[in-house]
Amino acid sequence: MPELPEVEVTRRSFAERIAGARVTGVRLGAPLRWPLGCDPETLHGFTVGEVQRRGKYLWVPLLDGRHPVCGLLLHLGMSGSLAFGEPGAQPGKHDHFDLFTTRGVLRLTDPRRFGAVVWSPGLEHGMAAKLLSGLGREPFDPALTPEVVHAALKGRRTSIKAALLAGDIVVGAGNIYACEALFCAGIDPRTACHRISRPRAERLLACVRGTLAQALELGGSTLRDFRDAHGMSGAFQSQAQVYGREGEACRRCGGTVRRIVQGQRASFFCPGCQKR
Template sequence: MPELPEVEVTRQSFGDRIEGASVRSVHMGKPLRWPVGYDVDALHGWQVGKVLRRGKYLWLPLARSDGTQGGLLIHLGMSGSLSFSHRLPPAGVHDHFEMVTDKGTLRLTDPRRFGAVVWGPSMHEGVPGKLLAGLGLEPFDEALDGAYLHERLRGRSVAIKQALLAGDIVVGAGNIYACEALFRAGIDPRLPAGRVSKPRCEKLVREVQSVLQQAIALGGSSLKDFKDAHGAQGHFQLATQVYGREALPCRVCGTPIRRVLQGQRATFYCPICQKR
């Protein structure tokens, strides 16, 4: 599933190029997770604004010449990707959203159709507002620090890794990145969240931010078929310390990396470097 780094890399790969474009037409393929909630034929002539990201969602703002505003909230689902170009091939069976503009065509390809494109008068109203309402802080928000994390974890018996994945405290620490951040912070992923001390929370915040920054710089992770809007793959998967390295020696201490299931998600960790 594309996580925050992959979504941010996608935004960076087409956001500047589509900003200011005039919409010529919008075409929908097979139904996605939710209905669009708007007559897409009526979007002809609307202008695209600055593309934003919130968690794993992209917000594509649109404005009409009479001042009416709105936009489309886009989620890539489990296997979706966006492409943007003047020279896209004919739409295929897995292409379910296409916005043709005077600067190029934006297309969502989603083989499993778990993605979404939904209309809203703004990011904070309608269906977009409901979908984004429960999200935690962005990982690079100034309000995110050790004290904040420690307070939000207080009393939680769920494992720290699962608390990170929940997304109601901080967004972006998906499965790969949570494993890597916990390794760098020296924290066992099975440790109850409420038992993580404030100093360890401070270190964990720094490592979550560091891992995500590195992942974005490397173009995200292309474990299966992720590509940005240019068609380029990411390379963070080549730099992981624990994720996907079961039974291989830890790069720090040489102990074989272990794999366990937490909430039906694979967790990778070093039993020596990461403490409870």
């Protein structure tokens, strides 16, 4: 599943090229997770603004002149990807949305159709507000301090891995990055949230940020079919310390990397390096 680094890499790969383009048409393929929510023809003539990201969602604002009128909220689902390029290529079986503009076509390809393109009158209104309301802070938000993280963890009895995946404290630490951040911080993924001390919360926050920053630098992770809007794959998976390395030697202590299942998700960790 594309996580925050992959979504941000995708945003960067087409945001500058599409900004200022005028919408000339919309094509809908097979139904996605949610309906578009408007008549596609009503989007014609709007100008595309600066594409933004919130968590794993992309917001494509549509302007009338210089004034925002509405926008499209996009989610890549389990296996979706966006491509932005010249018009002409006929849509394939898994191409379910095209936004035609004067600078090219933004196309969503999604074999499993868990992704979405949803119209909304604004980020803080309509469907966008509903979908984004439960998200935690962005990982690089200065307001996300160790004190904030520690306070949020104190009242929870769930595992720290589950809390990271929930995304209501901090967004972006999906399964790969949660495993890697916990290894970096030396915290066993089974540790109960309320047992995380203030110093460990500070270390964990630094590791979440460091892990996501490295992933962004390496273009995200490609485990199956992730590509950015240029068609480029990510390389973070080749640098992983524990994720996907069950039975292999820990690169830090030489112990054996283990795999367990938490909430139907695989967790990889080193028992020697990560303590409860």
